[in-house]
Amino acid sequence: MPHAAKSRMIDRLLAEPALIDAHAHVGADAAAFYSGNYPYAMTAEDFVLRMDVTGVDFAVCFPLVYTAYFSLPDFVQSRFVRCPGNLSPVPYGFENERLCQEIYEAMPGMGERLLPFAFFDPGREPQGQVAALESLVERYPVFGLKTATSYLQSPISELLRGGRCLLDFAARHDLPITLHTAVIPGDPWANVFEILDVVRSRPDVRFALAHTCRFDRRALEQADELANCFVDFSAFHIHCKLAQQNHAAVAGGGDRYPADYTRHAAAMQAIAEAYPDTMLWASDTPGHQFIGRFVDDQTAEHWLHLTCEVRRETDEFRQLPDALRHRIGYLNALRFLFGRR
Numbered sequence: 001m002p003h004a005a006k007s008r009m010i011d012r013l014l015a016e017p018a019l020i021d022a023h024a025h026v027g028a029d030a031a032a033f034y035s036g037n038y039p040y041a042m043t044a045e046d047f048v049l050r051m052d053v054t055g056v057d058f059a060v061c062f063p064l065v066y067t068a069y070f071s072l073p074d075f076v077q078s079r080f081v082r083c084p085g086n087l088s089p090v091p092y093g094f095e096n097e098r099l100c101q102e103i104y105e106a107m108p109g110m111g112e113r114l115l116p117f118a119f120f121d122p123g124r125e126p127q128g129q130v131a132a133l134e135s136l137v138e139r140y141p142v143f144g145l146k147t148a149t150s151y152l153q154s155p156i157s158e159l160l161r162g163g164r165c166l167l168d169f170a171a172r173h174d175l176p177i178t179l180h181t182a183v184i185p186g187d188p189w190a191n192v193f194e195i196l197d198v199v200r201s202r203p204d205v206r207f208a209l210a211h212t213c214r215f216d217r218r219a220l221e222q223a224d225e226l227a228n229c230f231v232d233f234s235a236f237h238i239h240c241k242l243a244q245q246n247h248a249a250v251a252g253g254g255d256r257y258p259a260d261y262t263r264h265a266a267a268m269q270a271i272a273e274a275y276p277d278t279m280l281w282a283s284d285t286p287g288h289q290f291i292g293r294f295v296d297d298q299t300a301e302h303w304l305h306l307t308c309e310v311r312r313e314t315d316e317f318r319q320l321p322d323a324l325r326h327r328i329g330y331l332n333a334l335r336f337l338f339g340r341r
């Protein structure tokens with residue numbers, strides 16, 4: 001049943017050129033809410049309304065970061081403690097089920113526009129997560145996997161050790177994987193170069209490195225050289241703001257890809273033209289803006305206050321030449337999602 005539904009979705013995607021958003025979130029994040037962070041939620045229904053407003057045809061979507069596997073009051077304090085009870089027996093067990101139920105059962109029309117990815121934690125109970133994911137893909141069309149290890153303080157290099165079974169699962173079901181990246185020195189969990197080591201070690205899995213590799217030119221070059229590696233432009237506008245601030249969350253000095261980050265569309269065009277087979281257009285909705293904190297490995301808090309208008313990501317994207325938009329907003333997304341067709 002999920003296979004037939006997946007084939008119908010692929011037929012819709014291939015029917016005519018469309019705009020595909022390669023990175024967005026659907027669901028609720030209680031920890032973001034109680035931390036005072038923004039955003040913290042997006043329903044499938046509201047997301048599709050936004051897609052209609054901004055002219056996006058299809059979108060990859062995954063849960064937000066918090067999973068009920070962890071105790072909520074601890075998670076809010078950046079402590080990672082197993083939650084008593086069985087709300088989510090493994091990381092993202094509950095949230096992945098909830099996402100698929102919302103898209104395919106509560107709001108079945110949304111299943112024609114949304115491509116759910118399941119979230120995972122590379123380091124905690126990987127075998128249990130694989131068992132839950134096997135059951136999920138048996139019942140629902142799932143189009144890929146996603147993790148954001150910075151916020152779980154879970155090293156991405158676990159994918160080369162105990163978490164290897166998660167990559168085996170992805171290879172077995174031909175599912176691509178989107179990975180949150182970082183260059184800030186206090187983030188050993190999602191370091192973009194460690195991520196590239198993982199990508200290099202698994203040519204049988206397709207990966208997308210999120211947030212333009214934080215504008216690191218060496219990371220972009222290395223990603224471009226790997227046939228199984230894509231890079232998404234998610235939350236590009238607020239990353240341009242970070243570059244203008246010379247914030248440590250993006251690469252600085254000679255490490256930064258040279259572009260005029262005061263001009264969103266021009267900077268995006270320069271990067272897309274340099275790596276035309278690698279880049280994916282993506283909004284990160286509702287994370288196209290971020291007001292909140294990141295806690296580093298020294299427990300230092302980095303507060304960010306980055307706002308972005310609802311239409312900004314699509315308005316800027318539409319300033320790119322037609323052929324380039326077709327490439328990063330459609331053709332490359334299809335190659336990432338389904339391999340070479």
Ligand SMILES: [Zn+2]
Pocket residue numbers: 023024025234284287
């Ligand atoms: Zn995101």
